[in-house]
Amino acid sequence: MKMLRPDVFQRINRTQAPRRRGGASVAILALCGLGLLVLSRIDHPLVHKGRMAITELVAPALQAFAVPLRPVRALAERISQMSTTAEDVQRLVEENRRLRVWEARARELERRLADLGALARVVGEPNLKFITARVIADAVGPFARTVLINAGREHGIKPGYAVIGSDGFVGRVLEAGARAARVLLLTDINSRIPVLVGTHGLRAILVGSNAAEPRLEHLPERSRITAGDEVVTSGSGGLLPRGLRLGVVSSADRGDVRPHGRLDRLEHVSVLFFDTPATELAAETPQRAPVPDAAKKPAGR
Amino acid sequence: MSLLSNLIVHFSLLVVLLAAMTPLGLAGDYRFVPAGLVLAVMYFWACRAPRSLPYWLVFLSGLVVDIVSYGPLGYWASVYVAGIYVARCLPGHGEGRGRGLAGWLGFVAAAAVAFAVAWLLACGYSFQTLPLAPFAKSTGVLIALHAPLTWILDAISRIAAGRPVANFERRG
Numbered sequence: 001m002k003m004l005r006p007d008v009f010q011r012i013n014r015t016q017a018p019r020r021r022g023g024a025s026v027a028i029l030a031l032c033g034l035g036l037l038v039l040s041r042i043d044h045p046l047v048h049k050g051r052m053a054i055t056e057l058v059a060p061a062l063q064a065f066a067v068p069l070r071p072v073r074a075l076a077e078r079i080s081q082m083s084t085t086a087e088d089v090q091r092l093v094e095e096n097r098r099l100r101v102w103e104a105r106a107r108e109l110e111r112r113l114a115d116l117g118a119l120a121r122v123v124g125e126p127n128l129k130f131i132t133a134r135v136i137a138d139a140v141g142p143f144a145r146t147v148l149i150n151a152g153r154e155h156g157i158k159p160g161y162a163v164i165g166s167d168g169f170v171g172r173v174l175e176a177g178a179r180a181a182r183v184l185l186l187t188d189i190n191s192r193i194p195v196l197v198g199t200h201g202l203r204a205i206l207v208g209s210n211a212a213e214p215r216l217e218h219l220p221e222r223s224r225i226t227a228g229d230e231v232v233t234s235g236s237g238g239l240l241p242r243g244l245r246l247g248v249v250s251s252a253d254r255g256d257v258r259p260h261g262r263l264d265r266l267e268h269v270s271v272l273f274f275d276t277p278a279t280e281l282a283a284e285t286p287q288r289a290p291v292p293d294a295a296k297k298p299a300g301r
Numbered sequence: 302m303s304l305l306s307n308l309i310v311h312f313s314l315l316v317v318l319l320a321a322m323t324p325l326g327l328a329g330d331y332r333f334v335p336a337g338l339v340l341a342v343m344y345f346w347a348c349r350a351p352r353s354l355p356y357w358l359v360f361l362s363g364l365v366v367d368i369v370s371y372g373p374l375g376y377w378a379s380v381y382v383a384g385i386y387v388a389r390c391l392p393g394h395g396e397g398r399g400r401g402l403a404g405w406l407g408f409v410a411a412a413a414v415a416f417a418v419a420w421l422l423a424c425g426y427s428f429q430t431l432p433l434a435p436f437a438k439s440t441g442v443l444i445a446l447h448a449p450l451t452w453i454l455d456a457i458s459r460i461a462a463g464r465p466v467a468n469f470e471r472r473g
Contacts, residue, residue: 025356026386032360033382036367036375041426047374054368058322062369065319076325138324140336141372142423142431147324148369182371264327 052177055137055148059180062136063150077265128241129273130164131155135266136180145188145210147266152177160239162272167260168245169193169233170269181271185263186246187214194236195246198229206231206246206257216255227252238276309461310346310353313454317342318362322369333419333439336366336377337412338450340384341443344411345454347388348404359385376422384415408447416440 040047133151151157153176161173163183171185184191191208197216202223204216219225229249235242250258321335339362346354363378370377391407420436 022356022386022389026382029356029360029382030379033363033375033379036364036378037373037422037426040373040375051368051371054365058365058369061319062322066323069320069323069325073323073325076327135324137322137369139370139372140321140332140366141370141376142333142419142435143373143376143426144371146371148371264332266324 052175052180052182055182056152056177056180059136059148059150059177062148063134066134066136073267130270131157131273132268132270133181134268138264138266142210145185145191145208145263146174147171147183147185147269149181149183149269149271150179151271152179152181154178156273157181157271158275162233162240162244162274163269164244164272165261165263165266165269167262168247169240170259170261170263170266172240173271183269186259187212187263193240193246194234195231196234197225197231197249201234203234203236204255212263213250213256213258216249216257219255225249225252225255231257241272241274305461306350307353309458310350311358313342313457314339314346314354314358314362318365321366330435330438331442333416333435334442334446336370336380337416337439337443338446339363339366339377340381340412340415341408341447341450342454343381343385344388344408345451347385348391348407349458351389354385356382356385373426376419376426379422380415380419383418384411387411387414404451405444405447409444412440412443412447 036047131151133149133155135147136150137148139146149163157173157176159173159175162169163171163173169186171183171188171191174182174184176182186193186206186208187210188208189210191206191214193206193214195204195206195216196202197204197219200223202220202225204219206214207217208214216225216231227249229252231246231248233240233242233244233246245260247257247259250256317339321339323335325335327334343354343359343362359381360378363376363381364374366372366377367374388407388411391410416436416439420431420433423431
């Protein structure tokens, strides 16, 4: 084989190719890996220290890198959408028909509510301030359903704040660095959201399971829910504002809820500045590491 | 060991690491593909320039993915080390033979072992049997992507080394 020009890779391979497979190195690193996994599993404070700091260091690079990757992302989304286009059209036609009826009713109810509010001198809900941020990283493993956004404490974000996408509530801020924050999605195994279901406003807890559809738990006994029932935040506990759209019941038997937003395709999200004493409490509470699918206690976060 | 080869290896690894952590809007069952792309790039360099890709660098890359993706530390790090160990055990490793069908079969073996380790670790960490489908589907996509990725990395390495693509192909 004639060498036409020097090739750095070929030269290295021919003259310096290692014959050892590095069994000892692999054994040491495997032990290190297992040790770190155990530390993560037992939620050791060492694991938390520096995680956000390192993430913040990487965040500017991720933000810059997201720009040239936009066409790739658009292509991936288009391929994913192609498989569901026919179903989506049918669903949207049906939904549009129902919404026209609801629109007329909503206008009438809005007018009545304004009249009654004026009569009763009801204190109105405060207009929430918000900030919109870009999603710069998401989880690639089987454990957490979180995304990283390019706004943090410097922008006024605190742990516990509600995060919404264009289609409704998507999660809440888990931890906030100076210029980046991590958002726990409502599908995460650790997510617990107090909600109201259907027109009767049945109270329940929406529990994430790392699957695409979270599940309703703690519904009142003998309560009936039906597929298509709207699910909104209840505001119980004071951590989240009341009435944020979450999704609809997709399976009444199992209590599965299909979120309105495509949580695997988030690009921009808005963080609502909803300050309550509960939020302040959450901000003061030490952050906990993600615990995977099965063995998480409901009151973990 | 040339500085240029190290630079190319490390730069390509950095680029694919950033790509792996950037949201690509992939459907749930294929969510491990970006992390698997890192393994594919590592496999390429483990075959072509093993000295430029020591195990500690493989481990460190996995650790960065773990930190930024908020996963348990050591998960992807262990998975990558397992995959690259398989690559280095393959016959012809380190002699620039990671091409063609042999290279592809080698990657199939490395990816299969790596994702088997990923599944086992995830099950062990969760204390439950997790669905195998996302791991299997992601492995399938990666195996399909191996050929174009190898072509791109091959072209980059040849351009960086100042060798025309056609000449390199004839030598192969």
